[in-house]
Amino acid sequence: MDQNTHDDIPAMAPDTPAKDQNNPARGQNTPAISFGNDNKGLQVGQSYAPITAQIHLPPERPETPPKPSSTIPFRRDRDFINRGDLLEKIHQLCSIPAGRAALVGLGGVGKSQLAIEYAHRIRESAGDLEPSKSWVFWIHANTAARVQEGFKAIADAAKVRGRNEPKADILQLVYRWLCNEGNGRWYIILDSADDLDVFCDAKVTASGQALSTYLPQSQNGSILITTRYKEVAWKLAGDNRSIIEVGAMTQTDALSLLEKKLGAQPATDAAVELVAELDGMPLAISQAAAYIQQAKPRSSVEKYLEKFRKSERWKSSLLQHEVEDLRRDGYVSNSILKTWHISFDHIRSKRPSAADLLSLMSFFDRQGIPEWLLKPPEKDDRQEGGNNSSGDRGQGSAEGDESDTSADVAFEMAFDEDVLTLRNYSLVITTNEDGDVFEMHRLVQLSTRTWLKASGLLERFKRLYIARMQAFPEPDYSNWKTCQQLFPHIETAANNRPTDEESCLKWTSILYYGGWYAQTQGRYDLAGEMLKKAMATQETILGKGHESTLAAVSAYARVLSDKGLYKEAEVLATQVLEGTTKVLGVEHPETLTSMNNLALTYQDQGRWDEAEKLELQVLEIRKKVLGIDHPYTLTSMNNLASTYWKQGRWDEAEKLDVQVLEIRKRVLGIDHPDILTSMNNLALTYWNQGRWNEAEKLEVQVLEIGKRVLGIDHPDILTSMNNLASTYWNQGRWDEAEKLKVQVLEIRKRMHGIDHPYTLTSMNNLASTYWKQGRWDEAEKLDVQVLEIRKRMLGIDHPYTLTSMSNLAVTWYYQGRCQVAIDMMEDCFEGLQKTLGQNHAHTENSLAFLHHWKAEEKGKQNP
Secondary structure: OOHHHHHHOOOOOOOOOOOOOOOOOOOOOOOOEOOOOOOOOOEOOOOOOOOOOOOOOOOOOOOOOOOOOEOOOOOOOOOOOOOOOHHHHHHHHHOOOOOEEEEEOOOOOOHHHHHHHHHHHHHHOEOOEOHHHEEEEEEEOOOHHHHHHHHHHHHHHHOOOOOOOOOOOHHHHHHHHHHOHHHOEEEEEEEOOOOHHHHHOHHHOOOOOOHHHHOOOOOOEEEEEEEOOHHHHHHHHOOHHHEEEOOOOOHHHHHHHHHHHHOOOOOHHHHHHHHHHOOOOHHHHHHHHHHHHHHOOOOOHHHHHHHHOOOHHHHHHHHOOOOOOOOOOOOOOOOHHHHHHHHHHHHHHHOHHHHHHHHHHOOOOOOOEEHHHHOOOOHHHOOOOOOOOOOOOOOOOOOOHHHHHHHHHHHHHHHHHHHHHHHHOOOOEEOOOOOOEEEOOHHHHHHHHHHHHHOOOHHHHHHHHHHHHHHOOOOOHHHHHHHHHHHHHHHHHOOOOOOOHHHHHHHHHHHHHHHHHHHHOOOHHHHHHHHHHHHHHHHHHOOOOOHHHHHHHHHHHHHHHHOOOHHHHHHHHHHHHHHHHHHHOOOOHHHHHHHHHHHHHHHHOOOHHHHHHHHHHHHHHHHHHHOOOOHHHHHHHHHHHHHHHHOOOHHHHHHHHHHHHHHHHHHHOOOOHHHHHHHHHHHHHHHHOOOHHHHHHHHHHHHHHHHHHOOOOOHHHHHHHHHHHHHHHHOOOHHHHHHHHHHHHHHHHHHHOOOOHHHHHHHHHHHHHHHHOOOHHHHHHHHHHHHHHHHHHHOOOOHHHHHHHHHHHHHHHHOOOHHHHHHHHHHHHHHHHHHHOOOOHHHHHHHHHHHHHHHHHHHHHOO
16 A cells, blocks of 8 residues: 555544454355445455554644754853863854864863853854854764764754654754754754764664764854864864864963862962872862862862872872762763773773783873883884784794784884874874874873773783883993983882882882982982882892892992981991902902992091092002003092092192093093093192192083083082182182072072082082172171081081181181181191191191281280
8 A cells, every 4th residue: 555645544433333242253244334325335344354554643743943042961161261262263163164173182171161161152152143043952972872862852952844753764854954054053062972983883873874974064054073082083073174182271271270169269389289280181170179179178279289199099099089060971970080991991992002002101201201112122022011902913923034024014003003092092192203202191191000900900011111111221421311311211110119029120220220320410319219219129139148239239328428428328338348348259340349439438528548548459459450441440540539639639639630531531532421520620639739720721621511411400510610610719700709609509509408518518618709708797607507517417527517617717717706716726726637637738727827817816915
């Protein structure tokens, strides 16, 4: 029967009685039934043939066309922060005919909030458009079912004809309605369109057509997409020109959001630090504010920040705290960590090798991650730590070079695809022109590690990370460039101790070299932390007498000495020398290094005779075993010259300094730090010999090269600046001396603190410049401060303490406090006699001051 001719079928009266009773048997003669004059003809009274029933609804009544309206499911955010020109960019793309725009960024970065605000602005005021003439349709796009629900909502809001038919194709009906320009201007927001399969898989619709085909490019419509995945943006928006990257908030915007969420202005310093810790992520800031608000008065920005910085466990707990937000889809988490875990799970299911790469990268410092360090150093290691279920990284075969080349190509292509996947999810970005250095948000790294811990994979990838970091080289000068590039990742490694013994030993090796490099750069606190961890772990695993343990203890002792903790350094250095002598023998290189380090500790304490004895012993053995040109032999010669210098034996010091300098120039080249040390030491010898012009020439040269090679904040360069200032002082160029000394003092205070020996030396030298300028009160203030600290740190008999006593006595004398000055200088002279001996230059200078002052005082009494 033709369905279009149903008007000729008579309708059954609603009150016709049923004829169920006394049905005659099949084949029986049945009389015809007459319906009277209103319905002429014979009708079948009984039929035993199959009967097909078809029900037809009455024609759909025309509905009054509705006025343009909105299906935005969220109210406007009163805490919305207008982030630069993002809304303007959206408007520019969506205001053109058939315009499309895609907001791409991490979950929790604020894409949906921007879309909500834009949608409300369209309804209220959108340039030349009146609100009543624009439709705004919101579609939750995280699943195919919800997209189709969104289309049904459009059909209902627009009262699309035919939508109520049982077999109505809603997608097709809405598509046609959207294409009809007579229906007015419309905007569609596809929110959380994170899965490409939702829009590109034809199996998700009854028609067998992908959902993307139902998004028309109509002149009267625009589509705004929010997505975490850039590939979705390309597919739905068209090209890069239609993609708007949404990143973290600026500090100003982040602070404004925090203030709005808290309802009050927080303490500025703590707020700045908190939004920085939270990477400027809007959802994380909202979480923190909600936690603080809910926990009042027991919480505040300062208290939250303190908890957040306690440990990684605290960070994870705080960032998994759910915050209620009526403007977020109820199907998604309000915790930023849980939000990102969804992305990670999706990547793991689609491309496991990309998830493995993300897992490895989560252990590095968040910036400056070099591509070469992410790749295994050996082909055989390529599968290490990775999940190869995707089959993208083939094992290769042993069929010769051609096979290996194919495997290499396959690996590189797979790696590039992994990087692209992570970039498309906004989880990593490239930071250089070549695209081979990466950066991540610290919270993404934290979230990844939390995800790994929940999956039982944390230690597996930590081991892989530690293995990669063994690329950190021995920190000789020739390797400093590589060390500088990798050192931030070594700092991160220091806080990631593995659990298995083998990886722990690799970890201690990394920290040993890292601490050594930090020491060469003058970062003594950090060097000490690294070396102490290495030392403690090696003692536990290998024992105190093991060669590696002793090397770590020796390095740690030198750092203690650099920090001015001379007694503690001496105790450790003595233990190391005893241990290496017993285990390795007296002529072993490690034993000689231990002797050298103990001698340096004696030097630092002013025990120059003991230092000289050890240094001579080390030098003789090194000459015999290594030869005079070996770097270790030259180090011994340099150290002995330094001891001679401190003993006032300047001619002997000069002889050694010149010899070392000539050999180092020939072997190392002029820019090597050891050359600069030799030039500096020779300049000091000239200085003490009164050869100011020769000293100045060398010091200027050292300073120029050193600034370029080491940087102005390096301890050796600050020493060079200080020495040049002292030369200016002796030449009577006091203003130039003061300028350099003030600069050095400020940097040393910032780097080392006021109690450090280097800082005290700078304060002492600046005071001596104030003398020459007649600024006695300023000189006295510094002299008193230095003396008190040195008494506390070094003791009353240390040569540096006695030097401070002498300096203060001079200041007091020229202030007119003559008798107090003489008394102080007499105490100083007695101490120097006992410590340095009668013939030392410092002792003789003190005695000369006493004779001169007493003579002057006698002359005053007997004019």
